Amino acid sequence: MSTPASEAASPATGPWAWFERALGVLMAIPVALIVVLTFVDVFGRYVFSAPLRGSIEIIEQAMALVIFAALPLVTRHRGHISVGLLDNVGSAGVRRLRGALCDGVAALGLALIAWRLVAQSLHDLKAGTASVVLGLQHAPLGFAMAHIESTVRFCSRPTSEPRVERSVSCRSMAPASGITRSARR
16 A cells, blocks of 8 residues: 655654754755756866866765765655565564564664764774865765764654655556567566
8 A cells, every 4th residue: 555755754843843954954055066066067168178176076975965964864754665565464563563673674774884984984084085186085074974874763753654655557667669568578
């Protein structure tokens, strides 16, 4: 059974409202920076034969920040891609237990990522690792990503709340040539 996104992902209230707004801004600023830098770089490259120096390094770091800022929001709204083979198997208690187990495994995985980000950032700080063109230090971005990543463990909703489900039918993925699923066998 598929729940429309508008019903499952209700707006945050209370302390979550400011958190989601802050992460939204944290995602919007680097996305805007990526758009502007890409435009200026392409325009300068093709019109003046002078690309923007270091734009690739800034865009790479902005992309990393966008991804790690979006992760808590996706986790909070249970918007990760999932396969629902066992969604309707077992009683409500078994489903809640399975949901809690999945949340626990996900939290451990995210904690592992945060731990490795901190370890790598400490190494980068000690070694003074920086980008080649602009000399941007890697450690501050790594620490920021680890901090954002560690907040994910505290962001997920209780397993009793619905997750966002999006159904995709085989017909909507059929190629425009009109080949049906039975003809592709």
